[in-house]
Amino acid sequence: MEKRVEEDIPILGKVYVNFVNLASKMYGIYEKENEIERQKTIPHLGLIARAFKGVNHSRYEYLILQCVISELADNNFKGTTSAQGNIKINGESYFGNDVIKAWFLLSNFGHCKNTVGDEKALLLKAVQQKSFRSYLLSSIKDIELKEWAKEIIDNFDYIKFHHILSIRRIYRCLARRTDIQKEIISVYKLLLLDSSLTCTIANQIQVEQLKLIHNNIRDLAIIALDSRNSSLPINIDILSTVLSFDFYEHRYQQTKASQIFNPILSLLYDTLYLNIKSQTHQRAYEINALATLNDDYNLCIEKALSVGLANPEECNLIHFLRAELHIDNVDEKHSGEALRNCLTVKREINNYVEASLDYNPFTSKRVMDFYMVKEQFKGKLLPKFLSNINHILDKQIVGTYSNYISQKLPIIKGIDEGIKKISLEAQDEETLRDSLIESISNEPWELVKEKNIPTFKEILWAVLKYHVKENYYFDIDHHTSKDYNFFGIKLKNGTDLLTDEVNKAISLTSDGDRIHELKQLLKSVNRSFDGTVIACISRITIYDYSKSPDKRKVTDIDSLVLKFNSSKMLLELHESKNTRTPFRDARRDINDKLIKILNKKHSHYKIVEIKNYGAKVVIKHDA
Numbered sequence: 001m002e003k004r005v006e007e008d009i010p011i012l013g014k015v016y017v018n019f020v021n022l023a024s025k026m027y028g029i030y031e032k033e034n035e036i037e038r039q040k041t042i043p044h045l046g047l048i049a050r051a052f053k054g055v056n057h058s059r060y061e062y063l064i065l066q067c068v069i070s071e072l073a074d075n076n077f078k079g080t081t082s083a084q085g086n087i088k089i090n091g092e093s094y095f096g097n098d099v100i101k102a103w104f105l106l107s108n109f110g111h112c113k114n115t116v117g118d119e120k121a122l123l124l125k126a127v128q129q130k131s132f133r134s135y136l137l138s139s140i141k142d143i144e145l146k147e148w149a150k151e152i153i154d155n156f157d158y159i160k161f162h163h164i165l166s167i168r169r170i171y172r173c174l175a176r177r178t179d180i181q182k183e184i185i186s187v188y189k190l191l192l193l194d195s196s197l198t199c200t201i202a203n204q205i206q207v208e209q210l211k212l213i214h215n216n217i218r219d220l221a222i223i224a225l226d227s228r229n230s231s232l233p234i235n236i237d238i239l240s241t242v243l244s245f246d247f248y249e250h251r252y253q254q255t256k257a258s259q260i261f262n263p264i265l266s267l268l269y270d271t272l273y274l275n276i277k278s279q280t281h282q283r284a285y286e287i288n289a290l291a292t293l294n295d296d297y298n299l300c301i302e303k304a305l306s307v308g309l310a311n312p313e314e315c316n317l318i319h320f321l322r323a324e325l326h327i328d329n330v331d332e333k334h335s336g337e338a339l340r341n342c343l344t345v346k347r348e349i350n351n352y353v354e355a356s357l358d359y360n361p362f363t364s365k366r367v368m369d370f371y372m373v374k375e376q377f378k379g380k381l382l383p384k385f386l387s388n389i390n391h392i393l394d395k396q397i398v399g400t401y402s403n404y405i406s407q408k409l410p411i412i413k414g415i416d417e418g419i420k421k422i423s424l425e426a427q428d429e430e431t432l433r434d435s436l437i438e439s440i441s442n443e444p445w446e447l448v449k450e451k452n453i454p455t456f457k458e459i460l461w462a463v464l465k466y467h468v469k470e471n472y473y474f475d476i477d478h479h480t481s482k483d484y485n486f487f488g489i490k491l492k493n494g495t496d497l498l499t500d501e502v503n504k505a506i507s508l509t510s511d512g513d514r515i516h517e518l519k520q521l522l523k524s525v526n527r528s529f530d531g532t533v534i535a536c537i538s539r540i541t542i543y544d545y546s547k548s549p550d551k552r553k554v555t556d557i558d559s560l561v562l563k564f565n566s567s568k569m570l571l572e573l574h575e576s577k578n579t580r581t582p583f584r585d586a587r588r589d590i591n592d593k594l595i596k597i598l599n600k601k602h603s604h605y606k607i608v609e610i611k612n613y614g615a616k617v618v619i620k621h622d623a
Helices: 021-032 035-040 059-077 096-109 116-128 130-138 143-154 161-173 178-192 204-229 238-244 257-273 276-292 297-306 335-346 379-421 426-467 499-508 512-526 582-597
Strands: 002-009 013-020 086-089 092-095 317-326 353-360 365-373 473-476 487-490 532-536 540-543 553-557 559-564 568-576 605-610 614-622
Touching (some): 002 021, 002 059, 013 059, 013 096, 021 096, 021 178, 059 096, 059 204, 086 178, 086 204, 092 096, 096 161, 096 178, 096 204, 116 130, 116 143, 116 161, 116 297, 130 143, 130 297, 143 178, 161 178, 161 297, 178 204, 204 238, 204 257, 257 353, 276 297, 276 317, 276 353, 276 365, 317 426, 335 353, 335 365, 353 379, 365 379, 379 426, 379 559, 379 614, 426 487, 426 532, 426 559, 426 568, 487 499, 499 512, 512 532, 512 559, 512 568, 512 605, 512 614, 553 568, 553 582, 568 582, 582 605, 582 614
Antiparallel strands (some): 002 013, 086 092, 317 365, 473 540, 487 532, 532 559, 540 553, 559 568, 568 614, 605 614
């Protein structure tokens, strides 16, 4: 059973793909289910195509490209240990290339109209509603696949969720062809399950080799299409990559495909998939899609596959803030729990704010994004919004401590056992143990200061951006001193990582005017406040990039202080003058330059005198 397909894809032009045996059967299902036309209308990158208009290649183009690369690789490596070769599955012999193409056809079979947008909405419903979870699982007859699917749902693994939909479709469209159904499901299991669970179906080593080749082909297709169509500064040549890199990596060789793929994939994550615009469109769609889901589960799934659950053009969210943390510096490593924790930002302000969470698997960085709902969010909600974000970031500090302790626990136990073996006086033993424990306990706090605390400054920038007109941009002055930080924070629990930084800056600065500005900042920092205080110690320059280069600088802010708790928020923009009449001169500069950069959201502001130093603009929002 063979089929030769001719297609025209922009990245390569006219191509031919041969489908034989199993892949031919799958392609026949595609034709019967009108799947080819469906995938031609699906943007491969889903909602990212709404954020980046040039990224509009279809899922079918992606599928065909995968199959073409598979043929190129198969022809190139024939006769080598990297060849796709033959494999016996349940006693039947298949071409390795045939199996890999079948995997590509199966993988793309379950993607929804708006890909991750619809799939995340369905997965969220499955997590929130047990009856929908049961409905999805009941469609999977194979016991091992059902257990696998349970883990996917419970772990909120939205990247693999489409496989559950694909399995469901296979069972449904082959309901009366149980022989082909079993054959296809067996082959699908080889891709989805650990090879140790499928050793009765096929040779474990051969399966692993085919999976490696499959994964590398998939990665190459992703990079080739997504980097080309998104105008990234990096591109990749498909033919030279196939010829130059070994697609099977579990043996000695000079080059591995992953050596070049992984850094580019990481770049794609950071600049495209996790781009703030992409995430904003994604989250807005998820919310709208989730709202459309009802108890007619079959209809919901069919709608997600055919037309999508919501309007992808609608985006009612405005991005407010992003916090990035390494997986070692977060409280919840389980993505489902982490998302639930992230969504606590909605407490008491549920209909006005949103949050999302995602992850770069190559850098182990987790991104938490927080949003305001258009035309619903008001300034009076800022105190609670900021306090909720602050609480979430506070909670991540616990993660740094617990992860550190879990890593060091074997060492601590070893040291304790070693001390017991040494003949020491009881007092000396206690002194040694206390010294070691103190040394170890100081290390996680240093990690917190290095990894967790800097994320709090994003709150400061987000609040400033919220109050500045869209045509203005800001940046801190070039900060070169290694002896003090340009940013500091005082947490509600009494932790002060701000006052010392300001004092250091004063002692290390020789410019008299700058010392004057920093002393004004210190007065504000030292003022008692029941809440969180975040400050920028460096000057902040405001630019208007629509002007010619010599006129772009609009004004500067000598220092910036944000104070907030759950009931009020104060943003202080300081203007100092080392003159005979500091308040008058500072007020004039504020009125002439600073006020004009602020938008209408600053309506509750006043200019306050700082005696002997200058003035500050105080923007206040009460809950």
